[in-house]
Amino acid sequence: MYSDLYYDDLMVRMAHHSTAIEGNSLSQGETKSILIDRIVPRVVEMRELYEVENYGDFMPVMLADVANKTPIDIELIKKYHELLCKKTIEHVPGKFKVVPNNVVGADFTPTPPYRVVTDLEEWRRNLATQMEYAQDNDTIVEVICRQHLTFERIHPFPDVNGRVGRALMVYMCLLYGITPIVITKELRKEYMMYLNTANIAGMVMFCKRLQEAEKERIASFAE
Incomplete structure (x- = not known):
């Protein structure tokens, strides 16, 4: 669908922005050096x-x-978690939480461990049903935003829920044929506000702005 160069660029930016949102200090240039050039540019923390x-x-x-x-x-979600958190967390990659967890500063309580599989299965069914009737970009983006906010409130894993949730957003975009949504670290505060308040309308407008920027990025690689 897109060029190999664009997919390389997408990988670098997903890696940089999604980890930076969680506190990773590597720059986008350093991330590119690691992923594309296979060179570690400076002494960095192994995690x-x-x-x-x-x-x-x-x-x-x-x-x-x-x-x-x-x-x-559920198996795809667990697979993505396993891939994204190898060697970075104390918990077993790809395994759901077994003790309750909380989101710092959030005004909601995540799903308790005993309900994770049930709530994720309901989440999956709702996603499939909504996407079946979504016919245009705006509707698909609304579904993706709603499901992302719900996923983060389930918070199914002990850690790395944000990175998995944002990776699933990109996957949904590509799977359903719309421009990818890459949430950038510079917009972290706005993004977190929508997450914490479950503001779907705000999140939709936010993601549509990100799509417009991404379209320009895609066009630059097509030239």
Whole structure:
């Protein structure tokens, strides 16, 4: 659908922005050096290095899933979590939480462990049903935003829920044929506001602005 150069660029920016939102200190240029040039440009914390390197393993898997039109289900979510948090967390990659967790500063309580599978299955069914009737970009974006906010409130894993949720947003965009939504670190405060308040309308307008910027990025690689 897009050029290989664009997909490389998408991988670098997904890795940089999604990890930076969670506190990773590597710059976008340093992330590119690690993922594309295979050079570690300076002394870095190993956890930060692995957080970025994991996107090098994740990207070809995600693109293969797009090509195969792999539906989003619990196994795919667990697979993406396993890929994105290898060697970076104390918990077992790909395993749901077994003790309650909280989101710092949030005004909601995430789903308790015993309800994670049930709530995710309901989330999956709702996604499939809504996408079945979504016919245009605006409707698809609204579905993606609603499902992202719901996913983050379920918070199914002990850690790395944000990175998995944002990766699923990009996957949904590619799977359903719309311009990818890449949430940038510079807009972290606005993004977190929509998450914490469950402001779907605000999140939709936010993501549509990101799509417009992404279209320009895509066009630059097509020239």
